[in-house]
Each structure stands twice: as C-alpha cells, then as structure tokens.
Amino acid sequence: MMAPDANPSTMQRFIETTSLAAFAALLFLWSVPDVIAARNALLALLLVLALLLKPDFSQLSACLRQRSVAIPLLALTAWIALHCAVLAWNPGRAWHEAAQWFKAVPIFALGVALGQGPGWRTQPNRVSAWGGATVVAYLIYLIFQVIYKPWDLPAPAGQILLQTTRIGSRDLASYLGTALVALQLADLVAYSARGRGLVNGPVWLRVLALIAATALTVATMTRNALPILLLLGVIAASAFIATRPRQTRLRAIALVAVAAVLLASGIAINVKHDARWARFASSVAIGLDIEHQKAWLAQEQTPLPLNAQGLPVDDSAYMRTAWMKGLLTEIARHPLGVGYDRNAFGNALRADYGKWVTTGHGHAGVFDFTVGVGIPGGLLLLAFFVALAATGLRRWRDDRDAAGLALLLFVVSYASRAFIDGIVRDHMLEQFMLIAGLLLALAHTNKAQQA
Numbered sequence: 001m002m003a004p005d006a007n008p009s010t011m012q013r014f015i016e017t018t019s020l021a022a023f024a025a026l027l028f029l030w031s032v033p034d035v036i037a038a039r040n041a042l043l044a045l046l047l048v049l050a051l052l053l054k055p056d057f058s059q060l061s062a063c064l065r066q067r068s069v070a071i072p073l074l075a076l077t078a079w080i081a082l083h084c085a086v087l088a089w090n091p092g093r094a095w096h097e098a099a100q101w102f103k104a105v106p107i108f109a110l111g112v113a114l115g116q117g118p119g120w121r122t123q124p125n126r127v128s129a130w131g132g133a134t135v136v137a138y139l140i141y142l143i144f145q146v147i148y149k150p151w152d153l154p155a156p157a158g159q160i161l162l163q164t165t166r167i168g169s170r171d172l173a174s175y176l177g178t179a180l181v182a183l184q185l186a187d188l189v190a191y192s193a194r195g196r197g198l199v200n201g202p203v204w205l206r207v208l209a210l211i212a213a214t215a216l217t218v219a220t221m222t223r224n225a226l227p228i229l230l231l232l233g234v235i236a237a238s239a240f241i242a243t244r245p246r247q248t249r250l251r252a253i254a255l256v257a258v259a260a261v262l263l264a265s266g267i268a269i270n271v272k273h274d275a276r277w278a279r280f281a282s283s284v285a286i287g288l289d290i291e292h293q294k295a296w297l298a299q300e301q302t303p304l305p306l307n308a309q310g311l312p313v314d315d316s317a318y319m320r321t322a323w324m325k326g327l328l329t330e331i332a333r334h335p336l337g338v339g340y341d342r343n344a345f346g347n348a349l350r351a352d353y354g355k356w357v358t359t360g361h362g363h364a365g366v367f368d369f370t371v372g373v374g375i376p377g378g379l380l381l382l383a384f385f386v387a388l389a390a391t392g393l394r395r396w397r398d399d400r401d402a403a404g405l406a407l408l409l410f411v412v413s414y415a416s417r418a419f420i421d422g423i424v425r426d427h428m429l430e431q432f433m434l435i436a437g438l439l440l441a442l443a444h445t446n447k448a449q450q451a
Helices: 010-029 036-052 057-064 067-087 091-116 123-147 157-161 170-194 203-218 225-243 246-273 275-287 315-333 344-353 365-399 402-418 426-450
Strands: none
Touching: 010 036, 010 123, 036 091, 057 091, 057 426, 067 091, 067 365, 091 123, 091 426, 123 170, 123 203, 123 402, 123 426, 170 203, 170 225, 170 402, 170 426, 203 225, 225 246, 225 402, 275 315, 315 344, 315 365, 344 365, 365 402, 365 426, 402 426
C-alpha cells in the first residue's frame, strides 16, 4: 500500500481541495434540471483529479477485483450487452438506452479511484473528507429545496411543500434525503462504537444535522420515504444496540426509543398535513383492479376512477399500485425482457394493449429494469446490490468500520427505494454508482492498511 505523504505539498493540498469541491458540486447539480453539460464536465474533472492524486493502481485493481462484487457487476454488464444484441425487440433503441448503464459502470470505477487514492495523510481523514463532502452537498440541496418552495402561494403549508422547485422535483429530493439519513446514521453509530465516524465535528452538531435531514426528508411530502426511513432506523438501531456493553445496553435502548418517538412524530405530522392519506386504502384497492380500470394506461386521456364515496381516487396511490401490478404482469408475460429502455414498461404495454397507451415507466426502478432486460438481468442487479451491502456488513462486523456501515445503509436505502421509485436510470443511477464505489474503496483501503 502506498503510504500517504506525511508533508503534502501545496499542489497536493490544492488537488485534494479541488477534488472535494468538484465532488460536492457534482452531487448538488446532479438533480438540478438542464445542467447535463456541467455534470459531465465535473465528472471529467474528477477523473483528471483522481489520476493527479496518484492512486496505487495495484490496490485500485484489488478493490475492483473483489469477487463478490465484480462477478455480479460484470455478469450483469455482459448480459445487458448480449440482450441488446440478441433479445431486444428494437436493438438500435436498446443499445442507445443501455449507454446509461455502460456510463454508470466506469463511474463506479471512478468512485473507487477517488476513495482509494492517497492523500489527506491518514485514512480516517480521507473517510471524513469524502463523507463530509457528501453529507454537506446533500444537506444543502435539501435546504434549498425548501427555500425555493413558492411560500407566497396562498395555500396550506402541506400543499406548498408538494410543489416542484427550480432545482428539481420533490421525489428526487426525497430520494436524496433517505440516502443522506443513511449516511448520517452510519456516522453516528460508528462514532458511538469506535469514536470515529464518517464525518468530523462535535456529536451534538451531527445529531442536529441528522434531525434536520430527517425533517427535510419528511417535508418533501413523499410517502415512499417513510418506510425507508423506518427500515434504516431499525438497521441502525440494531447495530447501535449490538455494539453497546451489556451494562449500558438499557440506556442504548432508551436512546433508540427517544429517537423512534421523534421519527414517529415527524411521520405523524406528514400524515396530518397530507390529505392524500385519507383516500390511500380505497385508492390502493381500486388500483389493484387493472383489468377493469384503465386510467393507469393513459393517465392524461383517461379520468381517474371514483371511490365508494364518489370522489376521485388519490392519483399517486392509485397509479403506483396499478403500475406495480402491471409491471409484475408484464414481467410474467415477457420473462426475457423487451429491451433495455427507461420506458420498457410502456413498450411492453403498447404491445399488449395497443398503441393508445401513453404510460412510459412504472415508477419502480427494479421492476422497470427487469421488464427491459428480463428476469436474469433483474436478478443480477439484485445480486450486485446484495454483494455491495454484504461487503459493507462484513467491514462493519469485523472492524466496526464507518465506511463499511455507510456502504451497507446507503445500498439498503437505494435498493429498497428502487423497488418503489424509478431511480435505476439516468443521473440517479450514476449518483448511486459513484458513491457506492467511493464507500467500497474507503472500506477496502482501511482493511488493506490494517492488514
């Protein structure tokens, strides 16, 4: 392992600072609309800076060649290429769309290179530098999401929070919020176990930042965030309690109970101010009847069905339920997939129902992906998620490594969200791959240094 320079030069410090600034700017801009050129320029700049950081290519190769992660990733990439060439209904379109996956794979390698490169003099400093840049970028994005809401609109706060802002939709903000909470939970749990977390700063400030991130995520008024927050809370609480000495475990349980009450309070506020919950159950029940209700196939042209009270169903709950059942139906009808496409679901629906269908994707990334590249592709994607999460779990179990726990919770956050949101595509996939590669490298480098 190449030892970091004990007395870095001014140029080395400049490269380190510039790489962090470019990384944080990229994370902020990745969800802002109409800045694709800026994103790609920042990615190119990060690649150059990663090389200027002079990584140890033997360690970089060792990290990328971890069999548990490399095998499903390479197998999935090979399957997508084979599928585009042989099984796709429209090979030209499939190759064009698959470019987003073939771009995401080297971005994953770029994340590994950034996390593995020497610098910052010690491994803990390197972890806190990259971890801190990620947390700050996402937290600032969420804050600006709330600031840019149309607060001069004469409407209840709940309705104002539902509005899209100039820096992206609330769905994207919600997804980033759950990822941010995952990283902050990993930081606090690792700090409690070893006194060394993912970021630097006093504990009270980190707790305050976690509360702020949770509140901002709940404030996106997206119901899909709530079960993910609960899942992350359960995993983090289990890890926290398990690391406590037996004599202090009761105090740990009490602290977790307090945190659970705060989270439940936030969820209760969300439910109270979101009128859509009142029609949720009836909307789900009607959404399951995809054979008779057709609004889910052409949302713009077909009126929403009415519930038992004669009121239109809740649009989101009805559509997502119907799309989920439709996705499973199309996967069963086309087990080998229809071709890589962000709108593969719509392509399958038009083949089965007619050209009048306007639905594109089903807002459930894992299932949309599976409709495109078939059940083998969907299973390989899940295997890749499991491999990353298992690697993080091993690093946490073996050495209470903050980067390992962050990798575990970050992957759980993304993968579980990908079952109910359309995030396995475009810049959302790229973000996941970059940060997953970064955390994988940080955990792997820490293990190599200890060895």
